[in-house]
Amino acid sequence: MTEYLIALATIVGIQVLLTLGLNFHYGITGLVNFGHVAFYALGAYASALLTLAGVPFLVAMGAGVGVAVLASLLLGTATLRLGEDYFAILTLGFSEFVRLLLLNARELTRGALGIPGIPRPWRGLGGVPDHIMYLGLVLIAVGVAFALCEVLARSPLGRTLRAIRDDEQAAMALGKDVLRFRLTSLGWGAGLAAVAGSLWAHYVTYVVPDQFTPEITFYTWMAMIIGGPGSTRGALWGTAILVAVLEGTRFAKDVMPMIDEPRLAALRQVAIGLGLILMTVYVRKLGGRSRPRVAPATVSG
Amino acid sequence: MPPFLAVEDLTKSFGGLRAVDRCSLEVREGTITGLIGPNGAGKTTLFNLLTGFHRPDGGRVRFRGDDITGLPAHKVFRRGICRTFQIPREFKDLSVLENLMVVAPDQAGERLWVPWLQPGRVRRDETRLRERAMVVLEQVGLARLAGEPAWTLSGGQKKLLELARTLMAEPALLMLDEPGAGVNPTQMKELTRYIQWLAAERGVTILLIEHDMDLVMAICNPVIVLSEGRPLAEGPPDIIRKDPRVLSAYLGARHA
Numbered sequence: 001m002t003e004y005l006i007a008l009a010t011i012v013g014i015q016v017l018l019t020l021g022l023n024f025h026y027g028i029t030g031l032v033n034f035g036h037v038a039f040y041a042l043g044a045y046a047s048a049l050l051t052l053a054g055v056p057f058l059v060a061m062g063a064g065v066g067v068a069v070l071a072s073l074l075l076g077t078a079t080l081r082l083g084e085d086y087f088a089i090l091t092l093g094f095s096e097f098v099r100l101l102l103l104n105a106r107e108l109t110r111g112a113l114g115i116p117g118i119p120r121p122w123r124g125l126g127g128v129p130d131h132i133m134y135l136g137l138v139l140i141a142v143g144v145a146f147a148l149c150e151v152l153a154r155s156p157l158g159r160t161l162r163a164i165r166d167d168e169q170a171a172m173a174l175g176k177d178v179l180r181f182r183l184t185s186l187g188w189g190a191g192l193a194a195v196a197g198s199l200w201a202h203y204v205t206y207v208v209p210d211q212f213t214p215e216i217t218f219y220t221w222m223a224m225i226i227g228g229p230g231s232t233r234g235a236l237w238g239t240a241i242l243v244a245v246l247e248g249t250r251f252a253k254d255v256m257p258m259i260d261e262p263r264l265a266a267l268r269q270v271a272i273g274l275g276l277i278l279m280t281v282y283v284r285k286l287g288g289r290s291r292p293r294v295a296p297a298t299v300s301g
Numbered sequence: 302m303p304p305f306l307a308v309e310d311l312t313k314s315f316g317g318l319r320a321v322d323r324c325s326l327e328v329r330e331g332t333i334t335g336l337i338g339p340n341g342a343g344k345t346t347l348f349n350l351l352t353g354f355h356r357p358d359g360g361r362v363r364f365r366g367d368d369i370t371g372l373p374a375h376k377v378f379r380r381g382i383c384r385t386f387q388i389p390r391e392f393k394d395l396s397v398l399e400n401l402m403v404v405a406p407d408q409a410g411e412r413l414w415v416p417w418l419q420p421g422r423v424r425r426d427e428t429r430l431r432e433r434a435m436v437v438l439e440q441v442g443l444a445r446l447a448g449e450p451a452w453t454l455s456g457g458q459k460k461l462l463e464l465a466r467t468l469m470a471e472p473a474l475l476m477l478d479e480p481g482a483g484v485n486p487t488q489m490k491e492l493t494r495y496i497q498w499l500a501a502e503r504g505v506t507i508l509l510i511e512h513d514m515d516l517v518m519a520i521c522n523p524v525i526v527l528s529e530g531r532p533l534a535e536g537p538p539d540i541i542r543k544d545p546r547v548l549s550a551y552l553g554a555r556h557a
Contacts, residue, residue, distance in 0.1 A: 151417055156402075156410030156427070163392040163403045170390035173352060174404050174466065175378035184413050230394075 006131050010203060012243045013138035014196050018216070019223045019235040020149050021192035026221075027229035028153060029185040030165030032084055035075075035091030036193055036220050038098040039068040041212035043194025044201040045102060045109060048118045051202070057121035061198040068194035069187045071098075076186045080179055095214060103209040114208030118201050138199055145192055149232045152188070161185055162230070219246075222276055245275040303366035305330035305506060306351075306474060311360035313343075313350055320346040322530035323360070328474070333500050333507045335521030335538070337514075339551050343530040344510045345387060348478055352384045353377040364474070379406065381473035387482060387510075389459035393452035397443055400451050400462055401434035402427075404469035434469060441465045441495065456483040461492070468499075475499065477509040481516050489513075493520060518542065526550065 018040060025031040043064035050060035079090040102109045109115065121137070123130060152158050164171045164178055172178055201207045219242060227238020249268040259267065306328040313321040321343045328334050336344050349355040351362055353374035362370045364380055372380070392400050408430075409415045410423035438444040441461045446454065454462060460480060467475055480496065481489055497520055499505045511517050517524060518538045526534045526541060528550040534541060541547055 148417060151420070152413075155416035155423060156408040157413065157416060159395065159399055159403055160408075160411050162395055163400075166392040166394055167390045169354070169374075170386070170392065171403075172354075172374035173378065173384050173386070173390075174470065175375045175406050176403075177375045181411075188413065 003131065006135050008243065008247060010131070010135045010138050012240055013135070013142045014199050014203065015220070015223065015243060016142050016236055016239045017145055017192050017196035017199070018220045019227070019239045020145055020232065021189035021196070022220045023224050023227075023229065023232065023235045024149065024152075024185055024189040024192070027224060027231065027235075028158060028165065029161045029182060030084075031080075031182060031186060032088040033091045033186075033189070034088050034214070034217055035093070035095030035098075036189075037212050037214060037216040038091075038095035039072060039190040039193035040197040040200070040216060041095075041098050041102060041209075042068040042071055043197030044207050044212070045115075045197075046194075047198035048115050048201040048207050049108070051119060052115070052117070057119075057202065061195065064198045065191045065194040068190045068197070072186045072190035073183055076183045077179075080182050080186075092214060092217075095212075095217060099209050099212050102212070109209075112209065114206055114210075116206045118205045118207065120202050120205065134203060138203075141195060141199060145195070146232065146236070149192075149235075153230075153232050157181075157184070226276070242276070245272055249275070303363065304328075305365060306508070307361075307363040308347075308351070309361040309363070311347070311350055311362065312358045313346055313355055314358055319530050321350060321357075324527075324531045325360075326525055326532050326535070328506065328508050330506050331500070331504065332523065333496065333509065333521050335517040335524040336508060336510045336527060337512070337517055337524060338527035338533070342527040342550075344527050345478060346530075347527070348384060348476055348510065351377070352382060352476065378470065382476065383467040383470045383472035383474070384476040385460075385463040385467060385478055385480065387478045389456070389463050389483075391451040391454065391459050391462055393450065395451055396448050397438065397451055397454070397462060398431065398434055398447040401437060401466055401469050402430050404466050405430055405433075406470070437465050437468050440468075442491065457485055457488040460484050461488070464492070464495070472505060474506045474508065477507065477511075479510055479512065481511055481513040489516070496520060 018036060021039070022033060022036050025033040025036070043061075046064035046067045047057075047060045050063055051057055055063070075091065075094050079087050082090070103111050105111070120130060120134060122133065125133065128136075160171070160176055160181055163174075164176065164181055168178055200211075223239040223242040224235060225238070226241050227234025227236070249271045304327045308324060308326050311321055311324045312319070324343070324347060336347070338344055346355065350357050353372050353376065356371050360370070361368060364382065367380065369377060369380055369382075392403065395403065409419070409426060416423050435444060435447065438447055441464060443458065443461055443465060446458070451459070451462060460483065464477070464480065477496070480492060484492055493516060496507060496509070500507055509521070511521075522537050523535055524538050524541045525532050526544075526547050533550055534544050534547055536544070
């Protein structure tokens with residue numbers, strides 16, 4: 001059971017990084033990114049391939065981030081001018097393009113066979129059990145990412161991004177280079193997703209294109225919506241609730257032994273859907289946007 | 302000396318409609334210039350052309366001697382031209398104070414790494430910026446609402462907020478698109494006084510579109526009448542008011 005909880009915490013941590021990135025895109029900047037999984041996949045594959053080629057883990061992860069950020073900037077430059085709905089569709093298309101690319105570039109990625117044997121970093125270091133060690137690594141990544149996101153959200157950059165989200169035209173009229181700001185946001189969120197991808201690849205030690213379907217993107221959207229878009233803290237517990245609902249339904253058969261397996265599997269899907277709807281309706285009200293609490297300055301005279 | 306703002310043969314069509322048609326006019330420095338005309342005369346389109354929201358099909362715009370034709374909106378702003386919109390465009394989920402603080406150009410803290418690496422610098426900038434924003438909010442009478450989200454403001458307050466926002470930019474030319482629309486009579490008086498104060502005390506040149514003739518006649522000189530995409534008449538308000546061409550443009554030829 002402890003093993004299971006540690007595994008669960010690791011998965012939540014990795015998913016939190018994805019949610020933090022998407023929250024920056026949508027919650028703070030208003031970018032409807034339906035292709036978040038693409039940056040996750042690029043981070044995972046780049047990191048996996050480079051590590052297997054002998055590159056140290058952190059360098060490989062950094063390269064994964066570089067690839068994902070570069071891809072996001074190219075995608076953004078090409079599509080951000082087109083308007084919100086086009087951007088949404090094109091990001092979705094881009095994520096499928098990335099998945100099909102990974103599936104078909106067999107010389108590099110082994111296609112549908114996937115890449116096995118991705119090493120976990122610092123295995124056995126200091127005698128700490130492997131899975132605890134890795135959870136520690138994930139938690140450090142989450143802690144750093146959370147702190148960086150929180151600082152940005154409350155900074156002048158965060159304020160300008162929220163202004164662009166609220167009214168793009170007014171922001172333009174007030175001198176903001178909207179495209180440049182959106183690219184900054186896109187790149188930062190994509191980088192976080194790539195870190196998540198790298199951590200995922202080295203955790204499960206096996207990547208295959210099937211792991212990177214749009215489902216990941218939409219689960220991330222759910223986590224963000226449950227936590228409340230725009231709230232950095234909400235990204236944490238929104239993700240925790242999402243994973244709890246997804247995983248918790250596995251234990252339904254302990255509670256309801258009278259239902260047979262196939263029915264239970266179907267019921268589980270129903271329960272997940274229902275649970276997410278209820279969570280979204282009732283829980284998100286608790287979350288607020290993370291906005292700086294600015295007290296009016298006192299003015300003399 | 303080159304003219305402050307010079308528009309030469311500016312043209313813009315939407316489909317078959319010539320919204321602005323070889324329009325030429327000048328705005329002199331230090332004036333409050335009124336832009337009036339019947340609905341569909343091309344006033345807002347002209348604003349959009351001058352501020353980079355539309356690209357002209359032809360013609361030139363020169364501001365203080367520089368060609369600014371077709372520059373994107375954020376670059377027009379950099380040249381010292383700031384505008385408001387007919388329908389208020391407040392940043393609704395930002396506080397009133399934040400709405401003003403956004404405006405400061407080139408904030409160090411707007412770069413990705415500066416908030417992480419130089420938090421002290423960002424904090425100092427923010428303190429200074431907040432004080433400056435509070436001064437402006439005091440001036441327009443919105444100081445007590447500084448911490449409120451902008452969406453909670455009334456229509457008239459949103460108009461004032463937009464005006465306050467432009468002042469953070471310290472523009473050389475302020476372009477107001479119907480500043481009086483949706484403003485109640487009391488606020489209207491304040492607004493009028495405030496616009497005059499800006500021109501007289503702060504040296505801001507103002508170009509404003511307005512349908513409220515009382516406002517136009519009270520503070521604008523000269524007044525430019527736009528009709529069918531180009532200027533029909535220009536002059537002091539009391540002359541314009543009696544100009545038969547203007548009356549016919551507004552009321553139709555038979556009444557002239």
